[in-house]
Amino acid sequence: MINNETMKSILARRSYKMFDGRPIDDESLDTIITAGLYAPTGMNSQPWHFTVIRSPEMLEKVGAARRALPTPPGVPAAGDPMRNAPVMIVVSARDTLTAYEDSCLAMENMFIAAASLGIMSGWDHATVRALFKEGSDLKKELIPEGYTVYAAAFFGYPGPNVKDRGERKGTVEYI
Numbered sequence: 001m002i003n004n005e006t007m008k009s010i011l012a013r014r015s016y017k018m019f020d021g022r023p024i025d026d027e028s029l030d031t032i033i034t035a036g037l038y039a040p041t042g043m044n045s046q047p048w049h050f051t052v053i054r055s056p057e058m059l060e061k062v063g064a065a066r067r068a069l070p071t072p073p074g075v076p077a078a079g080d081p082m083r084n085a086p087v088m089i090v091v092s093a094r095d096t097l098t099a100y101e102d103s104c105l106a107m108e109n110m111f112i113a114a115a116s117l118g119i120m121s122g123w124d125h126a127t128v129r130a131l132f133k134e135g136s137d138l139k140k141e142l143i144p145e146g147y148t149v150y151a152a153a154f155f156g157y158p159g160p161n162v163k164d165r166g167e168r169k170g171t172v173e174y175i
């Protein structure tokens with residue numbers, strides 16, 4: 001494997017369940033967002049909208065709604081679901097053929113760009129499925145009309161990561 005700077009960032013990325021609360025500066029955030037905007041999209045449709053939540057007041061408001069969600073069965077209720085993160089990014093998209101894929105690819109680009117800056121991330125599935133579901137108050141307030149939320153994640157400087165899930169094995173076949 002060629003271990004260049006891009007590979008180092010890909011391998012350094014980890015999903016974090018807790019951040020240290022330090023803010024992300026504007027230039028770093030702009031770098032992360034730019035990486036998302038340069039992800040590929042089906043037919044170059046660029047159907048997405050990135051909602052970057054970083055105001056403490058809005059994070060607190062989202063947090064209150066997030067905390068009120070029931071914990072899904074089988075998921076351990078560990079700590080604050082807002083994870084002490086200074087930024088949450090929600091990717092929504094217009095109704096296009098590839099809206100889902102486009103949104104997830106944008107998010108992954110942002111994860112890797114963040115990792116290159118020492119900023120870690122963590123997908124929050126409950127946010128996608130429940131917090132910003134069709135008709136919810138938060139969706140009405142924060143997401144443009146006609147857009148569906150496909151990806152949501154926290155970003156921040158790493159707090160403790162209890163489990164390293166770094167190892168990948170047994171899923172590649174060369175024909």
Ligand SMILES: Cc1cc2nc3c(=O)[nH]c(=O)nc-3n(C[C@H](O)[C@H](O)[C@H](O)COP(=O)(O)O)c2cc1C
Nearest residue numbers: 013014015016017122123124125126127164165166
């Ligand atoms: C579609 C998707 C949904 C996920 N949902 C959650 C989630 O709700 N909460 C969470 O803590 N991690 C979530 N994760 C993160 C995974 O648990 C994590 O990527 C996986 O365990 C591998 O660890 P790594 O990202 O550190 O390599 C999600 C990841 C994906 C791709």
